[in-house]
Amino acid sequence: MARIKKKRLVQMAPGFGGFKPFGVLCKKEDKILINIEEYEALKLCDYEDLTQAEAAKLMNISRPTFTRIYESVRSKIAQAFIEGLPIIYEGGDSLIAEWYTCDKCEIIFTLKDGGEMNCPLCRNKEITLNKFE
Structure with missing residues (x-):
């Protein structure tokens, strides 16, 4: 198995979704x-x-x-x-990985498992989970 x-x-x-070559006509497939x-x-x-x-x-x-x-x-x-x-x-x-933004100092960071839910720079507890779609 x-x-x-x-x-x-x-x-x-x-x-972004990718790259296309400049000056070349490509078939869709x-x-x-x-x-x-x-x-x-x-x-x-x-x-x-x-x-x-x-x-x-x-x-x-x-x-x-x-x-x-x-x-x-x-x-x-x-x-x-x-x-x-x-x-x-x-x-x-x-x-x-989940990325967060500090609502106070606006840095972007990730948290380790079991880590405190606050900004590692200014220790602010008001953070926002970023959604990347």
Whole structure:
């Protein structure tokens, strides 16, 4: 029997739906699909400059699993660049962390499990849960 697939923790989903190449007419069915956990893996390693071990820990997965996800997204991006195909973000098997905004100092932050429900900067108890849709 197959092992149950673990949900990957994503800190924040992208604020846009993908990319389209400039100056190329693409058929509607020609596109590269990148799921949210692939986006997160690329962001953690190539944008935030974390090691694969550090990024795997943040995503709550093993390092070998992280490596497979990371190699998959890099291959897809290379294909999109070489073939001039649009990149579209899609779902995936992930959980998005809850982000809060302090009503007083307006910083955005996340809370650890069991953490106090107040702003880590000014200790204000009036915070708002952000809804990313």
